[in-house]
Amino acid sequence: MLKVAKFGGSSLADARQFQKVKAILLMDEGRRYVVPSAPGKRDDEDEKVTDLLYLMQKKAAQGEKIDEEFARLKERFAGIVEALELELDILPHLGELREAIEGGASPDFAASRGEYLNGIVLSHYLGWEFIDAAEVVFFGENGVFDADQTQEVLSAKLAKAKNAVIPGFYGSMPNGEIHTFSRGGSDITGAIVARACSAALYENWTDVSGFLMADPRIVKKPREIEVITYRELRELSYMGATVLHDEAIFPVRMAGIPINIRNTNEPSAPGTMIVRADESQVRGAITGIAGKKGFTAIAVEKNLMNAELGFGRRVLQALEESGVPFEHLPTGIDTMTVLCSDANLAGRIEGVIETIRRSCEPDHIEVISGLSLVATVGRGMVRYPGTAAKIFAALAEAGVNIRMIDQGSSEINIITAVESADFERAVNAIYSAFVKSSP
Numbered sequence: 001m002l003k004v005a006k007f008g009g010s011s012l013a014d015a016r017q018f019q020k021v022k023a024i025l026l027m028d029e030g031r032r033y034v035v036p037s038a039p040g041k042r043d044d045e046d047e048k049v050t051d052l053l054y055l056m057q058k059k060a061a062q063g064e065k066i067d068e069e070f071a072r073l074k075e076r077f078a079g080i081v082e083a084l085e086l087e088l089d090i091l092p093h094l095g096e097l098r099e100a101i102e103g104g105a106s107p108d109f110a111a112s113r114g115e116y117l118n119g120i121v122l123s124h125y126l127g128w129e130f131i132d133a134a135e136v137v138f139f140g141e142n143g144v145f146d147a148d149q150t151q152e153v154l155s156a157k158l159a160k161a162k163n164a165v166i167p168g169f170y171g172s173m174p175n176g177e178i179h180t181f182s183r184g185g186s187d188i189t190g191a192i193v194a195r196a197c198s199a200a201l202y203e204n205w206t207d208v209s210g211f212l213m214a215d216p217r218i219v220k221k222p223r224e225i226e227v228i229t230y231r232e233l234r235e236l237s238y239m240g241a242t243v244l245h246d247e248a249i250f251p252v253r254m255a256g257i258p259i260n261i262r263n264t265n266e267p268s269a270p271g272t273m274i275v276r277a278d279e280s281q282v283r284g285a286i287t288g289i290a291g292k293k294g295f296t297a298i299a300v301e302k303n304l305m306n307a308e309l310g311f312g313r314r315v316l317q318a319l320e321e322s323g324v325p326f327e328h329l330p331t332g333i334d335t336m337t338v339l340c341s342d343a344n345l346a347g348r349i350e351g352v353i354e355t356i357r358r359s360c361e362p363d364h365i366e367v368i369s370g371l372s373l374v375a376t377v378g379r380g381m382v383r384y385p386g387t388a389a390k391i392f393a394a395l396a397e398a399g400v401n402i403r404m405i406d407q408g409s410s411e412i413n414i415i416t417a418v419e420s421a422d423f424e425r426a427v428n429a430i431y432s433a434f435v436k437s438s439p
């Protein structure tokens with residue numbers, strides 16, 4: 001079974017981590033292609049090599065000296081090479097990089113060298129071919145990823161390599177200049193490589209044993225999610241859960257390749273599987289809970305609003321004219337409420353209300369601020385009665401007043417708006433109701 005394994009920065013932060021990575025790769029012959037990040041933090045006080053490289057570029061561009069930073073960079077890479085006893089002279093590579101940065105290299109070029117150098121070190125350590133991402137990952141003139149050209153060139157290249165190391169995070173522009181994805185972009189490269197070789201599985205190795213059902217800063221020791229669908233992941237990440245970036249999932253989602261989130265420090269843990277569809281979830285069970293603070297509702301009331309043609313459009317137009325996007329739109333017979341994030345409403349709320357007053361002539365407008373949204377997501381709630389009842393009962397029992405309810409027609413997500421002071425209590429109440437009662 002052909003697999004692509006992407007390792008994050010903490011998985012390759014020092015020589016010991018490199019040893020774990022090698023052991024993982026050699027454990028399974030199917031793991032033929034590996035995508036490394038740049039070395040990450042070794043502990044909480046440490047710095048990421050990518051941050052260091054950005055700093056060096058910035059200082060050099062301002063005409064400042066970078067000796068101290070260069071010494072730290074050298075210590076990171078030379079330290080790994082030495083501890084692994086590699087016959088690789090990394091110093092000329094580092095010297096070249098320093099010269100390039102001092103000679104005015106772009107931030108993208110500088111930042112990309114963390115992955116580039118780490119890829120060279122890893123390919124020596126494994127004895128695998130090194131494929132420079134600049135030769136196989138392409139961006140258009142505008143800096144947008146060119147999926148077609150990349151797929152064509154990369155798949156042909158991989159077809160000729162039994163094993164290879166392809167550094168993450170960067171590629172090249174039509175003029176040959178290096179261009180990077182957004183921060184954390186090695187995840188995207190991993191997905192691109194998985195698609196290019198039609199892998200059966202894209203393994204994303206990190207420092208946690210999978211996604212958690214809830215934010216551990218709110219719920220104590222939440223359970224790990226075993227299986228999650230792409231759609232559920234989208235719902236949870238929209239609601240603020242820190243999971244894989246949409247962009248990172250896109251290439252494998254398109255190709256129907258599942259993703260397995262794994263822990264380099266605990267390789268025996270199965271991690272979280274992200275799949276297109278899954279029928280195995282127990283009916284009535286949930287996958288995860290996420291939420292966000294900082295919302296305001298504008299409730300517009302007008303008698304016989306339901307019969308007034310164009311009323312909804314005029315409310316939404318008021319938002320559009322002020323440049324405010326809305327998140328949710330619960331309606332009643334004579335009321336229509338728009339829920340917007342405080343960040344988007346800042347400085348614009350008066351304008352919005354004024355426009356609604358003028359164009360809709362409502363009986364009453366109420367602004368309710370200080371709201372939070374809590375999303376309960378689960379494919380197990382589709383066509384299954386009882387999930388909403390369980391959520392509302394749990395909130396009632398915890399003394400949390402629900403200000404609004406929204407269930408999209410996808411039927412895998414029930415969103416409740418609560419007062420921000422109740423937010424943590426609400427998340428915990430829902431979590432306990434489902435997790436404690438499930439087998």
Ligand code: ASP
Binds near residue numbers: 008009048168182
């Ligand atoms: N090294 C890059 C960053 O820190 C990319 C990555 O690790 O995915 O953002």
